[in-house]
Amino acid sequence: MGAAFDATLAPTPKVDYVLEPGKPGGSVSFGGLFAFDVAKAGRYRIAQNGRSWVDVIVDGKAVASAAHGHGPECSGITKMVEYDLPSGRHLLQIAANGEAALTVMVAPVR
Amino acid sequence: MLAAGAGMAKDSGGSAEAQVALGRRLFHDGDLSINGTLSCATCHDPRHSFADGTRAHPGAHGEPGLRNVPSLVNVGAFSPLTWGNDALTTLELQALVPIAGEDPVEMGMKGQEAELARRLSANGCYRKLFKAAFPKARGRIDFATVSTALAAFQRTIVSHETAWDRATSGGAPLPEAAVRGEAVFRGGAGCASCHSGREFTDLGFHRLAGEPASAPNGDFGLARVSGRSEDRGRFRTPSLRNVALTGPYLHDGSAETMADAIVRHGIALSPGDAADVEAFLDALTDTAVTTDTRYARPGKTCEIS
Incomplete structure (x- = not known):
């Protein structure tokens, strides 16, 4: 939480998604599932250096995004999506990425 | 520049229903892009009336988009088809522009026809659908049959319920x-x-009063393909x-x-x-067209058993 991490994604056909992603990508794309903990309910931002499709799953259901946009120029952040989340352990589902490597950050929106 | 007639797969023995089902499956399949990230529906999202809500969608590798994604509602009634090319008169021709075009690169599949056939033929459902849709071609999978099926599906996107x-x-x-x-x-x-x-x-090409001949993004409109100075700033x-x-x-x-x-x-x-x-x-x-299940991504169950 609050720090970027380098994710290694799996080929899409090998990913067993909890929910069908909004945009699942083709057989040659990459995806993955990651758990993250929210200590305090509030708005959180998922930032990445790719353009993968992101779903946040709480209690088995995809949370509707609250906002989305690009990162600052030259920041390397190409996509940001925000969600209003309760506290607890949630799932970040990533789909339709063009490469196995993806840098992702989950951070509270202040 | 696409050759006249490119992308046309005439197969009168094929089932129109199978072509539509195949086209729908292809429309939602990311394997039509070089790295699997973009399907037709990524930009032509049914939930956005087959547009996408952004200024111009980037290509598969993040290449800057040039033009705003047009809706596909009632697209079967249109010719020509795009913002700035009066030669793109059929959906079969047009489909190859995002798939294999380079100006700009969208799905990035130029020169990848064999790779596309490899990907799709690995899927048993596609093999059955291509055979049903194009029996004379023995279910051949290439740009021509893919674009014909996509065109058949797009012609079913009809909305007159406003x-x-x-x-x-x-x-x-x-x-x-x-x-x-x-x-x-x-x-x-x-x-x-x-x-x-x-x-x-x-379906004509016009330049809006007060708009420049060259847009801030450098797009000359119809003049990009016609080369005529009087076509600068003209868009359909x-x-x-x-x-x-x-x-x-x-x-x-x-x-x-x-x-x-x-x-x-x-x-x-x-x-x-x-x-x-x-x-x-x-x-x-017409919001019904945005939620019509006939246009939604098909499930894993194949349309042909």
């Missing part, structure tokens, strides 16, 4: 503001001189069906709202008339 359609066919009348707006639209504002007919487009009139769902607007998506787009047409409307025209444009909305 408040305006109902009112003009004797149903419930439009709200008063929309009635006034239609009068302005068809009268003094002159909108209907280009946004004409049942689909609200004359878009249909206005579901316009309320397909912002941002204009060829480069530079008008964020319908009000912005109206102003960019160089038409001086009073605030009241502008609001009325927007009320009329809202009456061209």
Whole structure:
């Protein structure tokens, strides 16, 4: 939480998604599932250096995004999506990425 | 430049139903892009009336997009088909532009016809669907059969269930503001001189009054393909069906709202008339087409057993 991490994604056909992603990508794309903990309910931002499709799953259901946009120029952040989340352990589902490597950050929106 | 007739797969023995089912599956398949990240539906999202809500969608590797994604509602009635190319007269021809075009790169599949066939033929459902759709070609998988199936599916995306359609066919009348707006639209504002007919487009190429010959993104419009200086800044009139769902607007998506787009047409409307025209444009909305299951991504169960 609050720090970027380098994710290694799996080929899409090998990913067993909890929910069908909004945009699942083709057989040659990459995806993955990651758990993250929210200590305090509030708005959180998922930032990445790719353009993968992101779903946040709480209690088995995809949370509707609250906002989305690009990162600052030259920041390397190409996509940001925000969600209003309760506290607890949630799932970040990533789909339709063009490469196995993806840098992702989950951070509270202040 | 695509050769005349490219992308046309004539196979009169094929099942039209199978071509549509195949086209729908292909439309939603990311394997039509080089790295699996983009399907046709990524940009032509049914939930956005087959547009995507951004100014211009980047290509598969993040290449900058050039033009705003047009809606595909009633696209089977249109020819020519795109913002700036009067030679793209059929959906079969047009499909190859995003798939294999380079100006700009979108799905990035130029030279990848064999790779596309490899990916799709690995899927048993596709093998069955291609055989049913193109029996004379023995289910061949190539750019021509793919684009023909995509065209067959796109021709099924039809929407004439708006408040305006109902009112003009004797149903419930439009709200008063929309009635006034239609009068302005068809009268003094002159909108209907280009946004004409049942689909609200004359399919012609025009340059808006006050707009530059070269847009800020460097797009010369029709002149990009014609080479004629008089075609600079000329873009094809878009249909206005579901316009309320397909912002941002204009060829480069530079008008964020319908009000912005109206102003960019160089038409001086009073605030009241502008609001009325927007009320009329809202009456061209059919939300049912955005949730119609016939256009949604198909499930894993194959259409052919």
